[in-house]
Amino acid sequence: MTCRLVPLRAASLWIAALAVVSLIAGLAAETLDFRALDHDRIARLAEQRHGAHVVQSLRQWRDMMQAGAGLPEEDRARRVNEFFNRRIQFGEDIDIWKVNDFWATPVETMARAAGDCEDFSIAKYFTLRLLGVPDQRLRLIYARARIGGPRSEISQAHMVLGYYADPEAEPLILDNLIHDARPASRRPDLTPVFSFNGEGLWVGNAATGNPSASATARLSRWRDLIARMKTEGFE
Amino acid sequence: MSLTRRIWLTILGLTLAAFLGSLLVNIHGARAYLEEQLTMKNLDNANALALSMSQIPDKDPVTIELLLSAQFDTGHYQEIRLLDPKGGVLVERQQEAGMEAGAPAWFVGLFPIRATPGIAQVQDGWKQYGSIHLASHAQFAHRDLWRTSLRLSGWFLIGGLLAGLLGSLALRAVTRPLDKVVEQARAISERRFIRIEPPRVPELDSVVSAMNDMVARVRQMFADEATRLDTLRDRLSHDPVTGLANREHFMGRLHDALESEDAPPHGVLLILRLVDLAAINREFGHAGADRLLGEIAGVLETARQGHERWHPARLGGPDFALLAENETAPETIASPLVERILNLRDEHWTPIEDLFHIGAIRYRRGDAIAAVLTGADRALALAEQTAPNTWMASEQDASAVEVIPAETWREIFADAISRGRLKLAHFPVIDNHGGAMHRESFIRLRTRGDGPWRPAGDFMPIAVRLNFAASLDLDVIRMALEELRQHDGAIAINLTAETIADWEFRARLAELLKTHAELCPRLWLEVPEYGVFGHIEAFRDLSREVKRLGSKIGIERFGHRLAEIDLLADLGVDYVKVDTSFIRDIDRQPGNQEFLRGLCRMARNLGILVIAVGVRDERELALLPELGFDGATGPAVGDDRDNLAGLMNF
Numbered sequence: 001m002t003c004r005l006v007p008l009r010a011a012s013l014w015i016a017a018l019a020v021v022s023l024i025a026g027l028a029a030e031t032l033d034f035r036a037l038d039h040d041r042i043a044r045l046a047e048q049r050h051g052a053h054v055v056q057s058l059r060q061w062r063d064m065m066q067a068g069a070g071l072p073e074e075d076r077a078r079r080v081n082e083f084f085n086r087r088i089q090f091g092e093d094i095d096i097w098k099v100n101d102f103w104a105t106p107v108e109t110m111a112r113a114a115g116d117c118e119d120f121s122i123a124k125y126f127t128l129r130l131l132g133v134p135d136q137r138l139r140l141i142y143a144r145a146r147i148g149g150p151r152s153e154i155s156q157a158h159m160v161l162g163y164y165a166d167p168e169a170e171p172l173i174l175d176n177l178i179h180d181a182r183p184a185s186r187r188p189d190l191t192p193v194f195s196f197n198g199e200g201l202w203v204g205n206a207a208t209g210n211p212s213a214s215a216t217a218r219l220s221r222w223r224d225l226i227a228r229m230k231t232e233g234f235e
Numbered sequence: 236m237s238l239t240r241r242i243w244l245t246i247l248g249l250t251l252a253a254f255l256g257s258l259l260v261n262i263h264g265a266r267a268y269l270e271e272q273l274t275m276k277n278l279d280n281a282n283a284l285a286l287s288m289s290q291i292p293d294k295d296p297v298t299i300e301l302l303l304s305a306q307f308d309t310g311h312y313q314e315i316r317l318l319d320p321k322g323g324v325l326v327e328r329q330q331e332a333g334m335e336a337g338a339p340a341w342f343v344g345l346f347p348i349r350a351t352p353g354i355a356q357v358q359d360g361w362k363q364y365g366s367i368h369l370a371s372h373a374q375f376a377h378r379d380l381w382r383t384s385l386r387l388s389g390w391f392l393i394g395g396l397l398a399g400l401l402g403s404l405a406l407r408a409v410t411r412p413l414d415k416v417v418e419q420a421r422a423i424s425e426r427r428f429i430r431i432e433p434p435r436v437p438e439l440d441s442v443v444s445a446m447n448d449m450v451a452r453v454r455q456m457f458a459d460e461a462t463r464l465d466t467l468r469d470r471l472s473h474d475p476v477t478g479l480a481n482r483e484h485f486m487g488r489l490h491d492a493l494e495s496e497d498a499p500p501h502g503v504l505l506i507l508r509l510v511d512l513a514a515i516n517r518e519f520g521h522a523g524a525d526r527l528l529g530e531i532a533g534v535l536e537t538a539r540q541g542h543e544r545w546h547p548a549r550l551g552g553p554d555f556a557l558l559a560e561n562e563t564a565p566e567t568i569a570s571p572l573v574e575r576i577l578n579l580r581d582e583h584w585t586p587i588e589d590l591f592h593i594g595a596i597r598y599r600r601g602d603a604i605a606a607v608l609t610g611a612d613r614a615l616a617l618a619e620q621t622a623p624n625t626w627m628a629s630e631q632d633a634s635a636v637e638v639i640p641a642e643t644w645r646e647i648f649a650d651a652i653s654r655g656r657l658k659l660a661h662f663p664v665i666d667n668h669g670g671a672m673h674r675e676s677f678i679r680l681r682t683r684g685d686g687p688w689r690p691a692g693d694f695m696p697i698a699v700r701l702n703f704a705a706s707l708d709l710d711v712i713r714m715a716l717e718e719l720r721q722h723d724g725a726i727a728i729n730l731t732a733e734t735i736a737d738w739e740f741r742a743r744l745a746e747l748l749k750t751h752a753e754l755c756p757r758l759w760l761e762v763p764e765y766g767v768f769g770h771i772e773a774f775r776d777l778s779r780e781v782k783r784l785g786s787k788i789g790i791e792r793f794g795h796r797l798a799e800i801d802l803l804a805d806l807g808v809d810y811v812k813v814d815t816s817f818i819r820d821i822d823r824q825p826g827n828q829e830f831l832r833g834l835c836r837m838a839r840n841l842g843i844l845v846i847a848v849g850v851r852d853e854r855e856l857a858l859l860p861e862l863g864f865d866g867a868t869g870p871a872v873g874d875d876r877d878n879l880a881g882l883m884n885f
Contacts, residue, residue, distance in 0.1 A: 164363060171362075192358055194358060
């Protein structure tokens with residue numbers, strides 16, 4: 001799935017969403033430990049892989065997280081949204097990664113300083129999780145975005161991160177299309193279609209222990225992502 | 236536990252471990268795969284359902300419930316729940332109990348399949364509507380796992396049987412050479428020094444080569460010793476001038492003929508004396524005299540041809556002797572002799588007019604040796620008084636010998652045991668400490684219900700001729716077994732030399748012994764030396780069969796065939812009874828002492844007991860342990876209640 005600006009046929013969003021979800025869900029789940037984070041190790045590995053320039057970004061990322069740690073949750077969400085919206089340039093996967101669809105890890109996104117809507121959402125999701133926001137309050141949301149004003153007929157497939165301060169409350173939408181985070185009611189341009197989070201996808205298989213060894217590990221984008229993050233130094 | 240069995244168990248254990256291991260790994264892998272598939276199905280289906288529900292605009296509870304029910308009813312689920320964001324249950328479907336189990340309960344308990352339930356979010360616009368929790372039924376997975384396990388177990392069984400079959404074939408191939416090695420080792424421990432073909436297995440090859448070398452050295456050692464002893468015995472028992480038996484040896488023979496258990500009941504003794512050896516010496520010189528003596532000896536040797544029981548000897552000086560056992564008519568022996576010697580004189584020694592005289596006497600077993608010798612001397616004196624170059628017989632005792640026709644003998648032998656005409660006479664054999672080693676039991680037979688008991692020498696030759704020896708031997712063994720059953724201690728039985736060559740006899744003997752296996756360890760069986768070396772292969776067979784049952788096997792009248800003694804090395808003989816002729820007057824025969832010392836040493840090296848037979852007095856008895864004997868029998872040791880002497884006067 002991409003965020004190309006193409007007229008949206010109703011069915012195509014559906015099918016794409018289903019396909020991705022099955023891929024994600026394909027098989028859950030490596031888990032990440034969000035409590036322990038070795039910034040030095042992550043920085044060292046990233047430097048080896050992407051070059052010295054990434055260190056600066058990662059340092060800023062760490063500083064942002066340290067500064068945000070003491071804030072109320074909603075402020076943390078706004079801070080993280082702003083951080084990525086400000087530093088990451090929007091771009092298509094085909095331009096950045098030379099493939100049609102690619103889910104980049106937060107480090108990869110920061111290394112390129114570019115990403116598409118999924119990369120933004122993923123980076124924000126993991127940063128908030130690292131900042132101690134529980135999974136239940138976060139949703140990666142597939143949404144239809146209307147481009148070009150309230151009367152526009154042009155839509156595009158889009159992904160945003162929703163923060164639910166309360167399970168039944170209106171979510172705060174962290175989006176890269178507009179700079180600041182707004183409550184959902186103030187985003188008439190977006191129509192939600194489906195949402196998911198790590199719950200159920202995280203959970204390791206009880207009997208087999210480490211599921212990364214299973215044959216289906218690479219079939220799931222989610223697990224592919226998690227696996228790559230592990231090589232980047234996330235525990 | 237035997238090596239073969241250990242290897243077997245090892246193969247069995249390894250096969251079992253390998254197959255059980257692979258079975259477990261397989262089941263485990265299959266279970267992991269099934270769990271993963273179930274988890275995937277849970278997640279996929281939960282997401283698909285959540286996706287559908289998310290699309291319902293107003294979240295009408297009936298439609299939501301219908302969607303959930305439809306999914307539940309058409310699929311294979313344990314439960315599907317729709318929870319609101321707070322965790323409260325909105326809709327719930329659960330599989331009731333009563334589904335048919337897919338696998339036995341113990342199997343499910345042993346290999347449970349625990350798939351993670353699928354969780355997916357249902358969206359109502361921007362708001363969370365709830366979450367789907369979906370768990371599939373594991374029943375079909377259990378059934379699959381169970382079937383896989385059964386199939387694998389089947390293969391395991393087939394594979395195991397095949398492996399076992401191949402294993403046992405391989406094992407047999409591997410251990411066959413080993414069996415031969417073990418057989419050789421066992422044979423050596425039984426003092427049978429056999430060689431075997433080295434197997435083509437390098438490890439065993441070196442073992443077998445070493446053992447073969449050892450066997451060869453042992454046999455060479457025995458052969459050397461035997462040659463030495465043979466030479467010694469020859470020197471001791473033969474007259475150096477004529478090569479005939481010397482006086483000592485001959486006297487031993489004569490004693491034997493008069494006293495021995497199996498000696499023929501009668502015989503003839505001849506004494507030949509050259510008239511004036513001193514004159515011959517003067518006339519023909521020493522060498523000439525020796526030549527004459529040699530030629531006389533040659534005549535005696537020639538006369539002996541074809542008579543197993545004739546024993547010529549030179550008694551010393553001008554005296555020769557011929558003991559002809561089992562003969563009754565002196566004239567049939569003496570007349571041809573006279574004729575031949577006269578021919579000899581006519582050819583070469585014409586100047587000697589008066590060359591020799593012969594005195595003969597007919598004796599019966601049991602006669603006193605002094606009386607027989609005196610009788611012969613008297614006859615010789617008579618001949619000297621009568622004429623030159625003549626012979627005379629002394630009619631010492633003319634009582635008729637009872638003659639029983641062959642037909643009658645047949646009848647006697649046929650039902651001897653059932654009519655109580657057989658019995659055993661027992662003679663003690665003691666070891667060096669005076670303890671009983673065994674009793675040697677001799678057969679006794681009477682021809683009439685009230686007749687005297689006759690010793691073996693009286694009837695065994697006839698039995699051999701009439702083909703009754705084997706059945707008599709078996710009768711004797713039956714009696715011996717009966718005796719063993721009733722009394723403690725061991726019994727030694729003499730087998731007839733001729734019967735051991737009889738295959739049927741050996742088979743019947745083995746059968747008889749097998750039915751009394753518990754008595755066999757106390758049964759000693761012995762065969763005369765000439766029987767052993769005459770039928771060496773038959774004796775080897777007999778020895779093997781008898782020893783398998785725990786009986787001991789021995790050789791009696793031992794000592795005359797030392798040149799072949801190395802054959803003993805692989806016969807497994809337990810004991811030998813040295814012929815009485817070597818034992819007689821041993822305390823006064825330093826030469827014989829040396830011979831016997833060597834013989835005992837050699838036997839001891841082979842692990843063979845040596846027993847002295849015919850020990851007559853305390854002086855002889857006292858000397859035996861020093862020479863290396865292990866046991867003794869004879870008049871000095873003790874006689875049976877009705878001893879041989881008492882039997883003579885029938």
